[in-house]
Amino acid sequence: xxxxxxxxxxxxxxxxxxxxxxxxxxxxxxxLRIMPTLIGLMVAVGTLRxxxxxxxxxxxxxxxxxxxxxxxEAVPLSLMRLISSSAATGLLLxxxxxxxxxxxxxxxxxxxxxxxxxxFYTMSVYFLSVKITKTRYTLAGALFANFAGIIASLLITRxxx
Amino acid sequence: MLNWLWxxxxxxxxxxxxITGRFGDVTNAAITSSxxxxxxxxxxxxxxxxxxxxxxxxxKSGLISALSRKMAPALRYLFPDLPRSSKAFxxxxxxxxxNVLGLGWAATPAGLKAMEEMQKLNPDKKTATxxxxxxxxxxxxxxxxxxxxxxxxxxxxxxxxxxEIIGPGILATLVSTAAAVAFAKLxxxxx
Numbered sequence: 001x002x003x004x005x006x007x008x009x010x011x012x013x014x015x016x017x018x019x020x021x022x023x024x025x026x027x028x029x030x031x032l033r034i035m036p037t038l039i040g041l042m043v044a045v046g047t048l049r050x051x052x053x054x055x056x057x058x059x060x061x062x063x064x065x066x067x068x069x070x071x072x073e074a075v076p077l078s079l080m081r082l083i084s085s086s087a088a089t090g091l092l093l094x095x096x097x098x099x100x101x102x103x104x105x106x107x108x109x110x111x112x113x114x115x116x117x118x119x120f121y122t123m124s125v126y127f128l129s130v131k132i133t134k135t136r137y138t139l140a141g142a143l144f145a146n147f148a149g150i151i152a153s154l155l156i157t158r159x160x161x
Numbered sequence: 162m163l164n165w166l167w168x169x170x171x172x173x174x175x176x177x178x179x180i181t182g183r184f185g186d187v188t189n190a191a192i193t194s195s196x197x198x199x200x201x202x203x204x205x206x207x208x209x210x211x212x213x214x215x216x217x218x219x220x221k222s223g224l225i226s227a228l229s230r231k232m233a234p235a236l237r238y239l240f241p242d243l244p245r246s247s248k249a250f251x252x253x254x255x256x257x258x259x260n261v262l263g264l265g266w267a268a269t270p271a272g273l274k275a276m277e278e279m280q281k282l283n284p285d286k287k288t289a290t291x292x293x294x295x296x297x298x299x300x301x302x303x304x305x306x307x308x309x310x311x312x313x314x315x316x317x318x319x320x321x322x323x324x325e326i327i328g329p330g331i332l333a334t335l336v337s338t339a340a341a342v343a344f345a346k347l348x349x350x351x352x
Contacts, residue, residue: 001191001213001264001267004217004220008222008224011222019214019221020217023218023220024214024217026213026217027209027210027211027214027270028206028210030270030273031206032208034273035199035202036200038198038201039194040167040196041167041198042195042198043191043194044167044170045191046190046193047170047174047194048173048278050186051173051177051178051183052183053174053177056177065346074289084289090166091313093309096314096315096317096318097250097318100319101315103321103325107326107329110330111313111333113332114305114308114326114327114334115333116303117302117303120166122300123297124163125273126290126300127163127270127276127293127297128162129162129276129277129279130276132280132288132289133164133287134288135294136289136294137344137345138294141294141297141298141299142301142302142341143261144340144344145298145301145344146301146302146337147267148340149334149340152333152337156329160328160329161325
């Protein structure tokens with residue numbers, strides 16, 4: 001990536017450093033603009049995790065998920081994946097440690113991790129950076145896409161391995 | 162929507178903490194989380210400023226417009242509301258390419274610039290446009306095809322074939338992205 005960008009700029013004889021600094025300055029102010037958003041978001045996620053609400057929710061939906069053939073152990077990870085990337089990685093490594101990366105579960109969560117995204121984080125940062133509060137059908141669409149990805153991962157893992 | 166979501170998360174946290182008696186933990190989590198957020202921002206200040214700088218170089222050299230010309234037909238189908246000349250197309254292309262390559266740090270600044278450009282064309286500054294919804298839904302459907310960090314984690318836990326999940330991962334990603342496009346297209350028609 002570096003080589004391509006700088007190489008292309010060198011061929012086109014662009015003032016690289018001037019433009020780099022200009023862009024970096026803008027990046028700087030962008031981060032400062034999204035910083036309060038991020039603080040608010042991470043506080044909400046942090047308190048939710050500490051309160052034990054997620055475990056409670058997982059406990060509630062687990063029997064149902066098990067009934068439809070969804071691996072129970074992957075429920076917390078699937079949920080956390082939508083909320084926090086670092087927490088999801090922690091849970092992923094936990095599964096690798098207890099079940100091994102080459103188990104069915106290990107393969108399934110690997111595939112699932114690659115086709116899902118931290119919905120709440122992305123949505124807050126992007127929309128709040130331009131001060132949009134009415135997000136219409138975005139959340140529904142994102143959850144639908146992630147749900148489709150999780151189901152697809154399960155079916156693909158079942159049929160391939 | 163986001164206001165409700167945020168208040169809802171905190172509300173649920175407080176109610177559940179009341180039941181489980183974890184008020185102390187919740188208070189601590191609020192403080193640690195805000196500290197973590199600032200630490201994350203400090204890291205991002207460096208990495209994202211660097212990528213924004215490189216992006217500007219790529220923009221000035223014409224690399225980004227060359228790439229976005231290649232993607233133009235697909236992007237015009239996805240974002241029919243945006244005028245052809247809009248700079249949003251450039252940033253959307255950059256964001257998509259960076260996402261596909263798994264360069265999250267490079268994707269975010271381009272994505273934020275794309276939102277900014279789309280917001281300039283938005284008549285109602287508080288409400289998301291169809292293009293914004295489409296962009297966000299695609300973005301959150303995961304576009305990443307190169308998942309090196311996952312392979313690294315698997316290797317770390319002694320997988321006999323750490324990269325075997327790349328193919329299935331790509332397949333699943335295509336499904337989720339197709340679902341995203343279908344959903345957004347159907348909803349914008351009904352709206």
